[in-house]
Amino acid sequence: MALQSYFRAATNFTYDTRVAPARSEDAVWDFLQSRRGYCVQFATGMALMARTLDIPARVGVGFLPGDADGDGTYVVTGRKSHAWPELYFADQGWVRFEPTPAIQSGAPPLWSDPFAAIGPGDDVPDEALPSAAAPTGAATTAPVPTGPVVEQETEQSWTRVGVIGGVVLVALLLALPLVRRRTRTRADETPERAWLRARRRLASKGISWSDATTPRDAVLAVQSQVLAASGSELDAAAARALQQLARTVERQRYAPAPEDVATEDLLRWTDEVVDGVTSQLSGAGSGRPTR
Template sequence: SLQDSLNQPENKEVLRYRTSSQTTQDLYLRIVALDRFDGTSWKSSERHVTDVPDQLPSPSGLGPSVQVSSIDTSISAADWYAQNWLPLPYPASKVEIDGRWRYEPEGRTLVGDRGQTTRGARYRVTSLLVEPTAEQLADAPAAPSRLRSEYTKVPDSLPSVVARTARGVTAGASNAYEKAVKLQDWFAVSGGFRYDTQVQSGSGSAAIVRFLKQREGFCVHFSFSMAAMARTLGIPARVAVGFTPGTAQADGTVSVGLKDAHAWPELYFEGVGWTRFEPTPSRGTQPDYTMEQTPSGTPTDEPTTEPSETSEPSAAPTASDSCSPEMKKLGTCGGAAAQQPDNGASGGGWSATKVTSWSSLAVLLVVVPLLPMLWRRRIRTRRLDGSGGRTEQDATDRILAAWRELTDSAWDFGVMPDDSLTSRRAVARMVRIAGLDDEPAQAAQRVATAVEQVLYAPHPRPAAGVADDVRLVVAGLRAKAGRRERLRALLAPRSA
């Protein structure tokens, strides 16, 4: 059902909401939690339901030290949208709605009673924005035994390669949080996975193994696999199904459409509770607490060097102050320079601390605007360099990497990607919108044909020269673009 929604030709509106939150990037609308994994599928357990309380109980596992703020959201469901579960920001603390609704405490969901659905529903939700730090997640103690035994359960039928892969991906991690971040990053960034809503969902115990081998799928594959792998590592996990935050409108509301349908894993950390992760590339947003540098494990209250003679705090920005989560992810922050005490020997001149601080600021002002361009060049080089093994699988991987580069390059020049299209239709759309001439247009069509060959042919014959064809298309895109658009594609590429 979720795959059908993602592949609809029209992004029909499901919900519209208005919220007091300053940002909606973390305002996923959650429908139901799938907490029972039998090796063949993820399902929602049958649990006892109660009347909806005026004030929902505090979220399980959430401690007082975690930063929390309250958000009010008014939601309107489309008249055609009939769903048994009520989409809610998580975790909701109060729900005001008319009709026959019941509350399921374990998953914190509202379910319709005696035929009640979301059709045309108008409701108001007070929810919590939970903002744990990486340190709080890393220091989380073990989950209660009842919760751990239920939410780390995997069936004997699960192929051993799933657990073996999970251990390999998380090698070197010293706690559950580091393991969770490594899993998320492997799926979303470094593992070579590709988002594709056209692939078969699959079923049975081999579905995850097939996905791990082929490395292409949509949110169902990514969330189900990460949750299963987390369980094999002893991390309590389940899968949430709902919608990503939607698209802001000119009138201040936010529209949520069919193509915002999504699934994501929730992992449990004692002191924080059920915590969202985002392993699906190009969908949703990765939470800030997963973008921070992994804690070193060294207690921060134990000095590693002899204290200096002065205990005055330095006004100079440290590496952590001036380094955004994205920069940390790219590894461009560098270490903090050792600060020497200012003894005032310069007689009012600039101290070493000031020189270092202003120099660092100047470097940041120069480097930060160039990061998208540098990152984009690095990605393009990696995708098109043609290096690697010479097996048939290696050739297939290179063609798919070249295809990603082609669609990202078109995006840089203003042709928004549409994942619902086949490669052939996507190229036809690209050629039409960009106005490509004969030679670049033909090169783009050759790339599409090569992609079709490796994806759908019974006996694929990977074509040669695909990287050169992509470069030819990029040159054509650049030639057709105006000066302003070329600068934008170079300095602020949309795909980066």
């Protein structure tokens, strides 16, 4: 499939477990700009692009095969955890694809490999080659066809690459403007996503908390960090919005029947929290008195 080949090409993307800090509120957009990531980014990127082309898609989570132990058993550790996209086709059901580069995932499934018919004497396409920036402890690379590699590309290989490149280009032109817009729309639907968005935006201001922190403790953490940085307490409106957002997330997680909250309220609370913190910290940095 063209999308899978596009992501697996070493000339387009690099497998790297060290993901750069977020540059925007859209993680997929950041990945498509940096072109570096690991299985989660590759799987999510392909799934969202497939959806923009009206192909139902989902992301599966599990493990790679593991390493042979020499006695007929395999050892599968957390380092082998993996994510992959599955696309739905009529009369076929959910079909697994493998956009993560070969340096981590190995060869793609035969049914989705456009180069499966290449013989030993043919040129090896870029996506069949391991990336030069392989992370430590990566899985074994995909098997590479043996035999001489000729310098001149055959006419058949160039035709295949040209067709795939054209399909990928059309898919990207259709998908890229929609990926960001649709991701933003869906990210505004639940308290968890609003909470995550607020957390990311606050982190960019130097206000953060760990994954082990409860929503109630996160409220206290934000207030104490703002006080320490600005010399005054968080603005009343921002503090109230932060408490409302935390309470909504808490009920969403633990209440038997979570209350329905309008998307507009989640957006407003998030903006009030981030704007309030930003204003407070900016006032402290400029020497202006804060309220």
